[in-house]
């Protein structure tokens with residue numbers, strides 16, 4: 531996605547802080563309330579994470595490119611699916627209040643702001659209150675109900691998808707912590723090779739890591755089961771025709787021969803050596 535001078539210009543002069551008074555000039559349409567079984571740390575991380583949008587939310591976004599990012603939030607250009615055109619989006623974060631505001635700066639829905647307050651709830655999870663603001667009031671109640679219904683349906687899907695991502699990331703972080711004290715084994719034994727299903731990915735522990743072992747191009751190969759970028763699940767994805775795997779969270783693409791990410795956006799995927807022992811067991815070694 532190309533970023534033009536006009537895209538930069540569209541954002542010029544905008545402050546990096548949420549202007550609550552400006553939102554009060556808009557028309558408040560209604561809200562979407564949602565309980566999520568995750569925590570505020572994961573939720574705020576998710577708000578900052580512009581990169582996941584097209585990969586985790588493909589029915590809402592087709593592509594995204596950053597224009598400016600910082601601790602204050604981000605400004606991006608997004609392509610909408612089904613030839614829905616492009617949008618310039620801004621997300622500003624008030625970290626201390628667990629609050630963020632998304633604005634459609636140009637493109638379809640221009641002028642809409644969506645303000646979200648996240649808070650802990652009594653059930654051990656969090657609740658998000660997503661409030662929708664329009665630049666003008668709808669023409670009548672029927673139109674207001676139609677727009678609100680559309681947004682509530684879209685946000686139900688978005689938060690279903692985010693909840694799965696946030697839970698997956700928390701589980702991966704917990705797993706990494708639990709494995710930290712493991713013995714630094716240099717080899718793991720997957721059992722008799724003839725008994726291993728070649729059509730599925732096997733996961734195993736090697737030292738303090740989880741690895742994925744798969745049969746690929748007439749040989750067994752092994753790589754880290756979690757993505758080196760942010761621990762996305764690489765044991766659940768299939769290699770493409772060129773021997774690459776693409777992480778489902780941010781679309782980083784790893785070469786299974788070298789481990790390198792194709793655009794060097796993060797460190798290489800750890801690869802391990804597979805061998806068949808004299809008694810025909812599949813063993814995986816630290817490279």
Ligand code: FES
Nearest residue numbers: 757760762777780
């Ligand atoms: S976790 Fe971000 S690309 Fe894998």
Ligand SMILES: [Fe+2]
Nearest residue numbers: 576586587692
């Ligand atoms: Fe998301």
